[in-house]
Amino acid sequence: MLLWLFQQLGQDIRAFNVFNYLTLRAVLATLTALTISFIVGPAVIRRLTALKIGQSVRSDGPQTHLVKAGTPTMGGALILVSVAVTTLLWADLSNDYVWVALLTLLGFGVIGWVDDWRKVVEKNSRGLPSRWKYFWQSVIGLAVAAYLWQTASLPAHTELIIPFLKHATLALPAAAFIALAYFVVVGASNAVNLTDGLDGLAILPTVMVASALAIFAYVAGNAVFSKYLGVPFVPGAGELAIFCAAMAGAGLAFLWFNAYPAEVFMGDVGALALGAALGVVAVIVRQEIVLFIMCGVFVAETLSVMVQVASFKLTGKRVFRMAPIHHHYELKGWKENQVVVRFWIISMMLVLIGLSSLKLR
Amino acid sequence: MKRTTGRFGGDSRAGEAGTLRRHQNLPVRFWIISMMLVLIGFSSLKPR
Numbered sequence: 002m003l004l005w006l007f008q009q010l011g012q013d014i015r016a017f018n019v020f021n022y023l024t025l026r027a028v029l030a031t032l033t034a035l036t037i038s039f040i041v042g043p044a045v046i047r048r049l050t051a052l053k054i055g056q057s058v059r060s061d062g063p064q065t066h067l068v069k070a071g072t073p074t075m076g077g078a079l080i081l082v083s084v085a086v087t088t089l090l091w092a093d094l095s096n097d098y099v100w101v102a103l104l105t106l107l108g109f110g111v112i113g114w115v116d117d118w119r120k121v122v123e124k125n126s127r128g129l130p131s132r133w134k135y136f137w138q139s140v141i142g143l144a145v146a147a148y149l150w151q152t153a154s155l156p157a158h159t160e161l162i163i164p165f166l167k168h169a170t171l172a173l174p175a176a177a178f179i180a181l182a183y184f185v186v187v188g189a190s191n192a193v194n195l196t197d198g199l200d201g202l203a204i205l206p207t208v209m210v211a212s213a214l215a216i217f218a219y220v221a222g223n224a225v226f227s228k229y230l231g232v233p234f235v236p237g238a239g240e241l242a243i244f245c246a247a248m249a250g251a252g253l254a255f256l257w258f259n260a261y262p263a264e265v266f267m268g269d270v271g272a273l274a275l276g277a278a279l280g281v282v283a284v285i286v287r288q289e290i291v292l293f294i295m296c297g298v299f300v301a302e303t304l305s306v307m308v309q310v311a312s313f314k315l316t317g318k319r320v321f322r323m324a325p326i327h328h329h330y331e332l333k334g335w336k337e338n339q340v341v342v343r344f345w346i347i348s349m350m351l352v353l354i355g356l357s358s359l360k361l362r
Numbered sequence: 363m364k365r366t367t368g369r370f371g372g373d374s375r376a377g378e379a380g381t382l383r384r385h386q387n388l389p390v391r392f393w394i395i396s397m398m399l400v401l402i403g404f405s406s407l408k409p410r
Contacts, residue, residue: 028405035398201390253394260390338386 077271
């Protein structure tokens with residue numbers, strides 16, 4: 002909306018044309034999302050507390066977590082509102098990719114909201130039954146994948162790009178592309194959700210990956226840079242830099258309230274939505290494998306649960322003291338803060354490795 | 363007249379002693395402020 006307004010004003014006053022630059026709008030989107038969350042955040046936390054929308058803590062988890070019971074949850078709604086408003090303000094609303102990303106974020110947010118609401122407000126410990134949760138995630142994931150396949154205008158838009166290798170691409174038929182896109186969107190969504198078990202653990206890696214994806218989106222949307230760096234040119238993908246920047250800003254502001262000791266948790270409404278949003282952006286800019294690398298912490302958390310469950314079912318023995326893996330380290334004696342900051346550092350390293358794929362080929 | 367502007371020297375100490383009761387938040391909150399300032403710095407690259 003603001004872009005349109007400034008474009009109109011720019012016809013008479015040239016200074017307003019500066020807002021046509023993606024880079025400036027991305028920085029302003031980050032600052033806008035930060036400001037919205039900082040202003041609205043305390044009111045949201047007070048409201049959630051007043052409504053007694055408090056997190057229940059698993060009794061079989063680490064004993065140190067019992068003090069967290071009753072901390073307001075569903076704070077992810079704050080992130081979603083902030084990202085949505087900021088994107089509507091700063092992005093080019095005639096761009097289809099912006100709407101695909103925004104609707105995916107909000108769609109998965111609704112699934113998370115229903116799950117949280119049933120657990121926390123209706124005191125239904127099962128929440129939204131798993132089969133229904135996966136059903137609705139699949140509906141949105143498949144719809145997005147099919148839409149992206151349908152609207153792909155160049156073969157490069159549906160090829161799998163192998164990072165760190167020059168011109169290494171794999172042409173995907175429709176079924177393979179849709180399956181991959183579905184797996185990336187739904188997988189990322191659930192992986193972030195599994196990671197969201199310690200104060201601030203999920204949100205900062207999300208911010209870092211979103212920031213890196215903003216750079217990938219900017220490069221993919223720029224004919225000159227994409228050709229120079231050897232990544233697929235996806236016209237219009239640059240606008241996703243605004244969406245990613247809004248996610249980074251809203252996430253950073255959320256961390257202010259979610260840092261140890263957390264005043265609010267994001268809940269499924271935030272975790273499912275943010276993961277899906279990262280996934281859909283990676284699919285659009287054709288960086289699924291790079292996303293897999295950058296989301297290494299989320300991947301490790303998910304794998305730890307899968308390995309633990311499989312091992313227990315097959316052999317009756319546990320591989321980790323507790324899954325997801327962040328609890329394993331807590332039970333080994335690491336303090337919660339240590340686990341969180343060390344996982345952030347690993348995440349930062351992985352994001353840097355992912356970014357280096359832009360040049361190393 | 364001897365007065366101190368913060369409760370302690372070093373803003374982080376003033377924050378701990380002041381309104382930020384749960385001072386374990388402080389390092390992360392100072393990192394966030396730092397990141398915002400870096401962003402503002404970056405934005406100066408474009409509008410000139």
